[in-house]
Amino acid sequence: MTEKLSKSEIRKDQIQDSVEAATHAVGQVSNVVIGAVGDVVKAVGGFATDLFEIREAAKNARKDQGVEDGSDDED
Template sequence: MVGKFESNKDLVQELTSSGAQRVGKIATLVTGTVAEVAREIGEFVTDVIEMREAAAAARRDAAQDRAEAEFAEAGDVETGTVDLDAPATGDLDPAPVLAEPSDKA
């Protein structure tokens, strides 16, 4: 027959073993969760960076499109010709017209 002391020792041993296993499983769950959270945060930051780069590229494209449209308004982009009858734009001063020399000098 097993004595009271040995019975208590076996009980403490089983409780300690079971507790250690439970703590180990909980630690594994916590470690896995922390790793998943870190991965999700990293992917979110990557998405933010990609969105910033896409927005910057869109701004560059829009600026280039505006510049091309302004150039196209000034002349035919395909042939390189300019419509001389089109009204002038901008603050350009017309060239001064020189008077023809007179014989009265």
Template sequence: MVGRFEIQKDTVQVIAESAATHVGRIATIISGAVRDVTHEFGDWASDVFEMREAAGKADVARRAEEQ
């Protein structure tokens, strides 16, 4: 016969294992989301730099045509 203490111990163990599993899954989701958002910001910054460079080249070309 299983005693009350052992039943409680088993219950706590199952709850702890379940919590660890879910916390691990949540951490994986969050870290993936942070990675994806960081990647998107990096791509966006690259686009901005490219547009600034193109605008600068266009301005130089326009000034050269005016002279």
């Protein structure tokens, strides 16, 4: 014999499944956002490194050519 579920129990199961699905979706979106933020930070960090290297190369080129650059900042 099959057991009949009450309307309340059916409603409870519906709510439970909905909350579980929403939680899963939020978790997936969070992982995507966290990954994207990490990628942006890496890209910006790489860009900053490139800028430091370009500045250092320009400084060395001016030094090799005997050109005064007028800056005394030795970072």
